[in-house]
Amino acid sequence: MTIKLYDLCAADRDLRFSPACWRTRMALAHKGLAVETVPTMFTEIGAIEGGGQKTVPVINDGGVVIRDSFAIALYLEEKYPDMPSLFGGEAGAAVSRFVHYWADGFIDGQIARMCIFDIHQKLDAADQGYFRKTREARFGVALETAQDQSEDRLATFRASLSPLRSLLSKQSYFGGDSPLYADYCLFGSLQWARMVSDLELLEKDDPVFEWFERCLGLFDGLGRNAKV
Numbered sequence: 001m002t003i004k005l006y007d008l009c010a011a012d013r014d015l016r017f018s019p020a021c022w023r024t025r026m027a028l029a030h031k032g033l034a035v036e037t038v039p040t041m042f043t044e045i046g047a048i049e050g051g052g053q054k055t056v057p058v059i060n061d062g063g064v065v066i067r068d069s070f071a072i073a074l075y076l077e078e079k080y081p082d083m084p085s086l087f088g089g090e091a092g093a094a095v096s097r098f099v100h101y102w103a104d105g106f107i108d109g110q111i112a113r114m115c116i117f118d119i120h121q122k123l124d125a126a127d128q129g130y131f132r133k134t135r136e137a138r139f140g141v142a143l144e145t146a147q148d149q150s151e152d153r154l155a156t157f158r159a160s161l162s163p164l165r166s167l168l169s170k171q172s173y174f175g176g177d178s179p180l181y182a183d184y185c186l187f188g189s190l191q192w193a194r195m196v197s198d199l200e201l202l203e204k205d206d207p208v209f210e211w212f213e214r215c216l217g218l219f220d221g222l223g224r225n226a227k228v
């Protein structure tokens with residue numbers, strides 16, 4: 001059965017840029033599950049599946065509705081145990097929760113600071129109004145001022161990935177030789193920036209850049225072939 005994924009979209013409804021939704025897209029592909037994505041603008045999220053949520057991703061799997069990307073990953077792992085594992089066991093799920101929080105909070109926060117106005121520019125008029133109001137309340141300044149793509153900011157971001165660089169000198173992915181959900185957590189963040197901005201977050205000789213390139217190629221290039 002095809003799983004329905006409510007996926008954040010831009011003014012161009014084929015442009016899907018949400019970091020959290022990308023985590024779920026990759027998780028569904030990892031499990032080899034058929035998916036129908038439903039393009040959903042910010043201002044449409046409240047009406048999904050009868051309401052009750054403020055964020056995407058949301059999935060509907062044969063009538064079972066799950067909200068929140070990490071809850072979705074746990075659900076998929078439990079519901080489809082015979083498909084490739086997202087976590088490599090219970091301890092892997094527990095460690096992945098840390099990577100989820102790190103990507104969702106710390107990494108996404110840094111990327112938002114660098115790309116917030118670029119995101120705005122991709123949205124349709126109704127979403128732009130909503131986005132400007134909510135994000136300017138958060139940053140306390142106009143989006144144009146909040147966005148900081150300075151060399152200093154980029155250098156700070158790149159330096160913050162240093163522990164991952166050390167890890168990638170020993171192995172190809174978070175879990176070893178093959179990708180796991182932890183990889184998709186960070187992948188979603190970097191894919192978000194890639195979808196909305198021309199900013200080069202990573203230098204091409206950075207092992208993290210090489211890891212991201214590997215992730216872009218997974219599942220027949222699901223990430224790389226997405227419309228930008």
Ligand SMILES: N[C@@H](CCC(=O)N[C@@H](CS)C(=O)NCC(=O)O)C(=O)O
Pocket residue numbers: 008018019020021042045054055056057067068069070104
């Ligand atoms: N912890 C949630 C975060 C989801 C989230 O923040 N989604 C964003 C898009 S990436 C959203 O729907 N935002 C709606 C809004 O800001 O109104 C998850 O992992 O699913």
